[in-house]
Amino acid sequence: MANLDPKDLSHARDRLLDVATDHFCANADVLGLFVSGSLAAGSFDAYSDIDLRVVVRPERHGWFVQNRRNIPMEWPGFLFNEWMPGTRHCVSHFAPFNKVDIFYLDAAKLVPSPWYRLPTIILHDPEMIVAGLVEASRELPFTVTADEVDISISKGIAAAHETFRRAKRGELVYAQTLLDELRHHMMLADDWLYERTAETTVLAKFDQRGSADVLQVLGNSYCALEADKILTALSGLVANYRLQVQGLHARFKPRRPIDNDLAALYVISQ
Template structure:
C-alpha cells in the first residue's frame, strides 16, 4: 500500500488517493486485500486505465494480474499472498454515492474532491434494484437446473461448481431479505452475519463428489431456496411470474425424489 501511494502521489495529475474495504473499516486480517482508489484528472485518466496492468509489475514482489477487459481497475497479486485492487476514477465523472458512506481513509486530496464526495454521500441510502434480484433468481434457478443435469450426466466436478453458484445466490437472498447493506458486509463476514437457518442449510449441503451425494445436496438446498424466492417476490414485487419460478424448483424436487426412490 505504501509503495502504491508513493507511486501515485508523485504525479500531479493524481488528485485523490483513498482506501476502502476492510483495511479502512478496521476489520482487516493478515489475508485482507487492499482496496485502493485513485482519482485522476480527466485528460490523464485513459492513460492510467491503459497502463493499469503494467504499473504494478514494477513494484516489489509482483506475481500476476487479474482483470476484466474494458474495466477501469486491475487486481494485482504479490508474494506471498498480497493483493491490491486499484480502481482509476476520472475526476470528471465522480458523483456522490452511498458507497462513499462506507469507511474511507484518505491519503491524498489536495483539492478536497474526495472529502466533498464523502460529505455529499451522507444520508444517501443503499437501495436494492429489483433488476438485480430478478437477475439473481434467474441465475440461481439456472444453477439448480444445471447441477441436476450435470450430475445426471456424470459431470461431477462441473456439478459441484454449480452447487457453489447456487449457494452464492442463497447467500445474496439472505442479505436482501434481511435488509443487510454493504455496510454490514464491510464489518462482518457472511458466516457471522447470516441467518441461523441459512448457515445450517449451507453447512449441511457440502458433500462428497458423487452423483448421489450431489443430488442429496440439491434436495436439501432447493426447498430452502424456494422459500427465499417466494419471499423475494413478495418483498420486491417482481414482474416475473412467481408460479414459473416455483415450478422450476418443484421440478427439481420431484426429479431428485424420483431418482432417490
C-alpha cells in the same frame, strides 16, 4: 505449504500501501487517493487485501486504465496481475501473500453514491474532491432494484436445474460448480432479505453475517463427487431457496410470476 506468519503479512501489506501511496501522490495527475473495504472499516486481519481508489484527471484517465497492469509491476515484491478487458481496475499480487485492488476513477465522472458513505481512509486529497464526495454521499441509502432480484432469481433457478441435469448425466465436476452458483444466489438473497445491502456484491465474510439457517444449509451442502450425494445436497439447498424466493417476491415485487418460480423449483425438489 508455506508457513505464513500473520505479523509478516501485515507488515508487508503496510509496506505495500506505503509504496503505492508514495507512487501515486508523486504524480500530479492523481487528484485523490483513498482506501475502502476492511482496512478502512477496521475489520481487517493479516489476510485482508488493500482496496485502493485512485482519482485522476479526466484527460489522463485513459492512460491510467491502459497502464493499470504495468504500474504495480514496478513495485517491490510483484508476483502477478488478475484483470479483465474493458475494466478500470486491476488486482495485483505481491510476495509474501498480499494483494492490492486498484480502481482508477475519472474525476469528472465522480457522483455521490452510497458506496462512498462506507468507511473510507483518505490518503491524498489536495483539492478536497474525495472529502466532498464522501460528504455528498453521507445520507444516500443503499437500494436493491426489482431487476437485480429478477436476474438473481433467474440465475439461481437455472443453476439448480442445470445441477440436476448434469448430475443425472454423470457430469459430476460440472454439477459441483453449478451448486456453487446456486449458493452464490442464496447468499445474495440472504443479504437482500436482511437489508445487508452494503454487502450485496461482496460475498466475502458471509460466514460472519449470514443467517444461521442459511449458513447451516450451505455448510451441509458440501459433498463428495457422487451423483446421489450431489442430488441430496441440491434438494437441501432448493428447500431453503424456495423460502428465499418467496421472501424476495414479497419484498421486492420482481416482474415475474411467483407461481412459475415455485413450480420450477418444485420440479427438482422430488
